[in-house]
Amino acid sequence: MSVRALPLLFLNLGGEMLYILDQRLRAQNIPGDKARRDEWTEVDRKRVLNDIISTMFNRKFMEELFKPQELYSKKALRTVYDRLAHASIMRLNQASMDKLYDLMTMALKYQVLLCPRPKDVLLVTFNHLDAIKGFIQDAPALLHLVDETFRQLLDIYGGLPAGEFHLIRQTLLTFFQDLHIRVSVFLKDRVQNSNGRFVLPVSGPVPWGTEVPGLIRMFNTKGDEVKRVEFQHGGNYVAATKEGSFELYGDRVLKLGTNMYSVNRPVETHMSGPSKNLASQTQQSIAPNPLAKEELNFLARLMGGMEIKKPGGPEPGFRLNLFTTDEEEEQAALRRPEELSYEVVNIQATQDQQRNEELARIMGEFEITDQPRWSASKGDDLLAMMDEL
Amino acid sequence: MAVRTCVVSMVAADSEGPKDSGVRMFRREPSIPLRGSAAALCNNLSVLQLPVRNLTHFGVVHGPSAQLLSAAPEGVPLAQRQLHAKEGAGVSPPLITQVHWCVLPFRVLLVLTSHRGIQVYESDGSVMVYWHALDSGDASPVQAVFARGVASSGHFICVGTWSGRVLVFDIPAKGPNIVLSEELAAHPTSITDIASEPAQGQDCMADMVTADDSGLLCVWQSGPEFKLSTRIPGFGVPCTSVQLWQGTVAAGYGNGQVRLYEASTGILHVQINAHARAISALDLAPEVGKLLSAAEDTFVHIWKLSRSPESGHIEVEHCHGECVSDTQVCGARFCDPSGSSFAVTGYDLAEILRFSSV
Numbered sequence: 001m002s003v004r005a006l007p008l009l010f011l012n013l014g015g016e017m018l019y020i021l022d023q024r025l026r027a028q029n030i031p032g033d034k035a036r037r038d039e040w041t042e043v044d045r046k047r048v049l050n051d052i053i054s055t056m057f058n059r060k061f062m063e064e065l066f067k068p069q070e071l072y073s074k075k076a077l078r079t080v081y082d083r084l085a086h087a088s089i090m091r092l093n094q095a096s097m098d099k100l101y102d103l104m105t106m107a108l109k110y111q112v113l114l115c116p117r118p119k120d121v122l123l124v125t126f127n128h129l130d131a132i133k134g135f136i137q138d139a140p141a142l143l144h145l146v147d148e149t150f151r152q153l154l155d156i157y158g159g160l161p162a163g164e165f166h167l168i169r170q171t172l173l174t175f176f177q178d179l180h181i182r183v184s185v186f187l188k189d190r191v192q193n194s195n196g197r198f199v200l201p202v203s204g205p206v207p208w209g210t211e212v213p214g215l216i217r218m219f220n221t222k223g224d225e226v227k228r229v230e231f232q233h234g235g236n237y238v239a240a241t242k243e244g245s246f247e248l249y250g251d252r253v254l255k256l257g258t259n260m261y262s263v264n265r266p267v268e269t270h271m272s273g274p275s276k277n278l279a280s281q282t283q284q285s286i287a288p289n290p291l292a293k294e295e296l297n298f299l300a301r302l303m304g305g306m307e308i309k310k311p312g313g314p315e316p317g318f319r320l321n322l323f324t325t326d327e328e329e330e331q332a333a334l335r336r337p338e339e340l341s342y343e344v345v346n347i348q349a350t351q352d353q354q355r356n357e358e359l360a361r362i363m364g365e366f367e368i369t370d371q372p373r374w375s376a377s378k379g380d381d382l383l384a385m386m387d388e389l
Numbered sequence: 390m391a392v393r394t395c396v397v398s399m400v401a402a403d404s405e406g407p408k409d410s411g412v413r414m415f416r417r418e419p420s421i422p423l424r425g426s427a428a429a430l431c432n433n434l435s436v437l438q439l440p441v442r443n444l445t446h447f448g449v450v451h452g453p454s455a456q457l458l459s460a461a462p463e464g465v466p467l468a469q470r471q472l473h474a475k476e477g478a479g480v481s482p483p484l485i486t487q488v489h490w491c492v493l494p495f496r497v498l499l500v501l502t503s504h505r506g507i508q509v510y511e512s513d514g515s516v517m518v519y520w521h522a523l524d525s526g527d528a529s530p531v532q533a534v535f536a537r538g539v540a541s542s543g544h545f546i547c548v549g550t551w552s553g554r555v556l557v558f559d560i561p562a563k564g565p566n567i568v569l570s571e572e573l574a575a576h577p578t579s580i581t582d583i584a585s586e587p588a589q590g591q592d593c594m595a596d597m598v599t600a601d602d603s604g605l606l607c608v609w610q611s612g613p614e615f616k617l618s619t620r621i622p623g624f625g626v627p628c629t630s631v632q633l634w635q636g637t638v639a640a641g642y643g644n645g646q647v648r649l650y651e652a653s654t655g656i657l658h659v660q661i662n663a664h665a666r667a668i669s670a671l672d673l674a675p676e677v678g679k680l681l682s683a684a685e686d687t688f689v690h691i692w693k694l695s696r697s698p699e700s701g702h703i704e705v706e707h708c709h710g711e712c713v714s715d716t717q718v719c720g721a722r723f724c725d726p727s728g729s730s731f732a733v734t735g736y737d738l739a740e741i742l743r744f745s746s747v
Contacts, residue, residue, distance in 0.1 A: 001484055001504065002533050068531045070481060113717065113736075116666070117643075162643055163578055163602025163627045166667070167533060173429035174452055174484065177737055193715065197737065200687050200715045202665075209626070210644045211662040213686075216705055218659050231707035234688055237665050 001171040002164070003068035004156070008125050009172060010065055010080070011149070012111070012257065014056050015128025016104040017081060018135060021090070022049060023261040024320060040318065044089070049135045050142060051088030057145040064302045066152060071175050074105065076299055083303060089318050095333035096322040102181050103322075109176035110186065110198055111256040116207030116240075118165035120254055121172065122157050123244045126150075127257030150248055158246060185260070203236035208243040415691075415709055415731075418743040421460050424469065425451035427719050427734040430486060431629040431669045432582055434720025434734045434741070437490040437497065437512065445724050446512075447741055448488035448499065449734050453481070455488045455501060457514045470514045474503035491541035495562045500546060502536035507548050507556070509567060518565040519558075523550065540583035542597045542611035545570070549580020555599055557615060573609070575617050578602040584633045585611070586675070598638050598652065600628035606640055608652045621655040630671040632680065634694060637703045639680050641668030647682050649694070649703050658703045663690055670721040674728025679708070681731055683721035687713050689733060689744075713742060 025045040055061070072080075078101050085092055085100065092100065111124045129150055136142040180196025191199050206212055213233040220226045244253035323329040427433050428450045437446035439459075444467070446459045457470045474483040483505040490512060491498050497512035509519035525534040528551070536556075538549030546558045546567075553576030559568045578601045585597040597609040604623020610616040621638070630641040637658075638650040645664035650657055664684035672681040678694040691709040696702065716735030724730040730745035 001535075003531060073481065118667070161578065161602065162625060163581075166602070166627055166629075166643065167579075170429045173736060177428060177452060178426055180737075197715055200717065202687060202712060206645070206665045210665060211646070213645060213662045213665050215662045216659065216707070217661075218702070218704060219657055220700065220702065221654075221656055223657070227704075229706070232710060233663075233665075233690075234710045234712050235665055235686065 001070065001174060002167040003070060004160075004164070005071055005168045005171040005175075006069055007065050007153070007156075008121055008168065009071060009077070009108075009175065011125055011153075012108050012128050013077070013081065013104050014084065015125075015132055015257065016107045017085065017100060018049060018052065018132060019259045019261050020100060020103055020322075021052070021085070021320070022135060022259075024322070025049075025090075044318065048088040048090045050139055052084055053132060053136055054142055054145065055084055055087035057142070057149050059145070059148070060304075061302070062149055062152065064304070066156065071171060072299060074175065074179075079299065080303060091319045092322070093319070093329065093333075095329045095336075096320065098336060099322040099332065103183060105176065105179060106181050106183050106186070107260070109179060110191065112169060112172045112176065113198055114200070114256060115169065116205075116254070117162075117209070118169040119160075119162060120207070120244070120256075121165065121169055122153070122246060123252045123254045124257035125153065126244075126246070127252050127254065129153075130252070131259050147248070154246070154248065202234070204238065205240045206237045208240045210240070212237045212239055414746040415711060415744040416747055418730075418745050419463065420743060421447065421458065421466055421732075421741040423449060423451075423458075423739045423741060424456055424471065425454065426737045426739040428452045428484070429717070429719055429736040431667075432487060432489075432720060434670065434722050434732060435487075435489045436722040436724055436732060437492070438725060445732075446490070447732065448490065449720065449741065450485045450488055452484055455485050457488070457499070468513075472501055472508075472510070472514055474501070475505050475508065475520065486535050486537040487539060489539035491539065491546050493541050493544060493546075493560055495544075496560070498541075498546065498560065500539045500548065502539060502548060504533065504535045507536050509546070509558075519567040521548075521556070521558075521569065528552070535579075538580040538583040538599065540585040540597060542585040545611060547573075547583050547585075547597065547599075549576075549583055549599060549601075551579045553577050553580060553601060555580060555583065570613075571615060573599070573607075573615055573617075575599070575607045575620070576601040576603075576605060578605075581627060581629055582631045584631045584638075586633045586635075596633070598631050598633050600631040600640060602627045604628045604642060606631065606638060606650070606655075608638065608655070619652060619655040621650055627667075629668050632671045632673045634673050634675060634678060634680070635696075637694065639671055639673065639694075641671045641682055641684075643667040645684060645686065647671070647680075647692075649705065651703070659705050661692070661705065664688060669717075669719050672722045672731070674723045674726055676726045677728050679723070679728035680705070681721055681723055681728070683718040683733060685717045685719075687716050687718060689713060689718060689721055689731070691728070691731075711744060716742075 025040055025048060028040045081101060082097055085097065112121060115121050115124065129146060133143055133146055182192060182196050186192035193199060214230055216229040216231060217225055218227040242253060245251050321329055323332060430450055433450050435448040439446065444459045444461060448455060448457050453474060455472045458466045459468050460466050474485050476482060483503045485501060485503045487502045489500050491500055499510040499512055499514055501508040506523045507521040508517055510517050523534050523536060528534050533551060535551045536548050540547050544560050546560055548556045550556065555573040556569055557571040557573060559570040576599065580599055580601050582600045596611050599607045604626050606621040606628060607617055608619035610618050627643040628640045629643055632639040633652065636652045638652045640648050645666055645668060647661040647663040648657060649659035663682050664686045666685035668682055668684045670683040680692040680694055681689065683689045689711045690707065693706050693708050695704050697704050713733055713735060716738055718733055719736050720734040722732055724732055733742045
C-alpha cells in the first residue's frame with residue numbers, strides 16, 4: 001500500500017481532534033475575570049489548542065512523519081493521539097480518549113469515503129489545516145510552523161499523478177475498514193445508517209473532470225461523432241462548477257474536512273457501539289494484527305520527535321470528559337467490546353520495556369497518575385454543561 | 390421461439406420509456422455472507438463458473454487475507470477457504486491486491502497478487518504450486534511495490550506489477566514447473582488490469598490488453614514472444630479496469646467513463662459517460678457481447694455491444710442500471726457466459742450481492 005498515506009492520515013485525524021476539543025472547551029467557557037481557578041476559561045482553551053498544535057507541527061516530528069512509511073494499525077496510532085491530547089494541561093481518561101478517537105476516526109472515514117476524486121483527500125487535508133490556522137490566528141510563530149507543513153504537503157503531493165492518489169485513498173480506506181461505530185451527529189444528519197454504514201448520495205455535483213453520466217457518443221474511423229444516445233443513469237447529478245484550490249490560500253470548494261461542530265451544533269456525547277455485524281467482528285478478532293515489535297520501533301522513532309510539556313508545578317491537570325456524567329464514562333469503559341479496546345498497546349509496551357528502552361521512556365511519559373477528583377473541578381463543570389446537550 | 394421473443398419485447402416496450410431499449414430484467418437474489426468485508430480495491434471479485442456441478446466459485450480480497458467460496462444457485466456457501474499473502478519483513482502483514490482464476494486450455498489456476506509477490510494455487514486454493522517474490526531492487530523508497538492485474542492467454546499467465554512491467558509465466562500442462570518466460574516493458578506506470586480473449590484467427594491476432602495508472606493501454610499478440618501491436622495513449626486518468634471482446638477493447642476509467650477502442654488500430658469508437666465516480670470493475674459476457682460496468686457511485690450498468698451492419702464499427706446500447714444503495718462497489722462479475730446473472734462486492738461490505746435475470 002502507499003507509503004505516503006501516513007502524513008495525510010495524521011494531519012486529518014489531528015484536525016478532527018482539535019475540532020472536538022475546541023468545541024468542548026469553547027462551550028464550557030467562563031469569562032476570565034469571573035472564573036475560579038479550577039474553571040475553564042478562554043485563556044485555557046487557547047492554551048490547550050496552542051500546546052497541542054505546536055506539538056503536532058513540531059519540525060522534528062513532521063520530519064519523521066513525512067518519511068515514506070507504512071500506516072500504523074488503529075491501535076498504534078491511538079497512542080500517538082493519546083500523547084498529543086495530553087500535550088497540554090488537559091487530561092482525558094481512557095474512556096473519554098477512546099470516545100474522542102472513535103469520533104475522529106469515523107469523521108475522517110466519512111470524509112475519505114465521500115471524497116469526489118482520490119486527489120480531493122488533499123483538499124480535505126487543506127480544510128483541516130485552514131481551520132487549524134484559524135485557531136492560532138494570534139500566534140504568528142505557530143502559524144509559520146503550520147504553513148511550513150502546508151508547503152511540505154504541496155511539495156510532496158502537489159505533483160502526484162491520479163494513480164498515486166488512488167493508491168493513497170485505498171490505503172486510507174483499508175485503515176478504516178470494518179469500523180462501523182454509529183455517531184449520533186451523523187445519524188441525526190442522516191449521513192449514516194443505523195447499521196453504521198454511511199449514506200452515499202446519488203445526486204449533486206459530479207467530481208471535477210467527470211462528465212454527468214447519461215450520454216453515449218459514437219465515432220467513425222476519422223474521429224467524427226456519428227451518433228449520440230442518452231440513457232437513464234439512475235442518479236441525479238449536475239456538473240461540477242469549479243475545482244477546489246490546491247494553493248496555500250484559496251477556496252477549497254469541497255466542504256469535507258471543515259469543522260462540523262459549533263456551539264449551536266455540539267459534539268454529540270451519545271455514541272453507540274458497533275453494529276452487530278458478527279461477520280466483521282469475527283474477522284477483526286481473527287485477523288492477525290498484533291502490535292508487532294517492529295511497529296513499536298517505528299512508533300518510538302516517530303514519537304521521539306514529539307515534545308511533551310509534562311504537567312508539573314502548582315497547576316493541576318484539567319480533566320475533560322466526553323461523556324455526560326462520570327458514571328457514563330465508567331460504564332463506557334466497562335462496556336467497550338474487547339476487539340475495540342485499545343489497551344493492548346499499553347500491555348504490549350510494558351512487555352517490551354526491557355527490549356526497547358527508548359519506547360519505554362516515551363510510554364512512561366503517557367502514564368498519568370490518577371488525577372484527584374475535585375468536587376468542583378473544571379472537568380465537573382464540563383459535565384454539567386454536557387447535561388444540557 | 391420467434392413468437393416468444395416478440396412477446397418479451399412487447400412487454401418491454403410497454404413497461405419502459407422510449408429511451409430504454411433494453412429490458413429491465415434483473416432482481417436481487419439472496420446474498421452470500423463473507424467472513425470478512427471486501428477491501429477497497431478495483432476488480433475485487435473473481436468468479437469461476439463450473440457448469441458441471443452447477444457451482445459458482447467466488448474470490449474476494451479482505452485485506453491481508455482473501456476468501457474463496459463456492460455456492461450453489463440458491464446462494465448457500467458450500468466450501469470456504471481463507472488465503473493469506475506470504476509473510477515478509479514489514480510493519481504489518483502484506484496486503485493482497487487481487488485474486489483471479491485463470492482458465493487455461495488444460496487446467497485452472499488461482500493467482501493471488503500482493504505487496505510481496507505472486508502466489509499461484511490449484512483452482513480450489515488447496516495447494517500453492519508457485520511463488521514469485523517481487524524484486525523491489527530498483528524501487529525508490531516512496532514507491533509501493535506490488536503485483537496487480539492478472540490474465541491468461543494460451544498457456545501463459547500474465548501478471549502486472551507496480552513498475553509497469555508485465556511478467557509472463559509459461560504454465561505446464563500439469564505440475565508446479567512454472568517458468569517466468571518474459572517481461573513486457575511498455576508501461577511507464579503501475580499496471581492496473583489485464584484482459585485477454587482467445588485469438589480470433591489470422592486476421593485478428595491481438596489477444597491481450599494491459600492497462601496502467603496513466604490510462605495507457607497496450608494491445609499485445611501473445612505467443613512464445615509477446616508482440617506489442619497497438620498503444621492507446623491515456624489522458625491522465627487511471628484506467629482501472631479493462632476487457633477485450635472480439636477485437637474491441639473496453640476500458641473503464643477513474644473519471645467514470647467507459648471507452649471502446651478498435652484493438653488493432655486503437656481508434657476510439659464509443660465514449661460513454663457511464664458513471665459519476667471512478668469505475669471499479671468491468672466484465673464481459675462473451676456469448677452475447679454484454680458489458681458490465683460498476684463504479685464507486687453505487688451503480689452497476691449493463692451494456693450491449695454490437696457491430697453496425699453498415700460500417701462494421703462497434704456500437705453500444707444501455708440495457709440495465711442497478712443502484713446498490715450506499716455501497717461503494719469494488720468488484721462485479723457476470724456469473725454465466727450469457728450474462729443472465731451477476732455478482733457484486735462493495736467496500737466494507739461482508740457479503741456478495743447477487744442479481745439474476747427474471
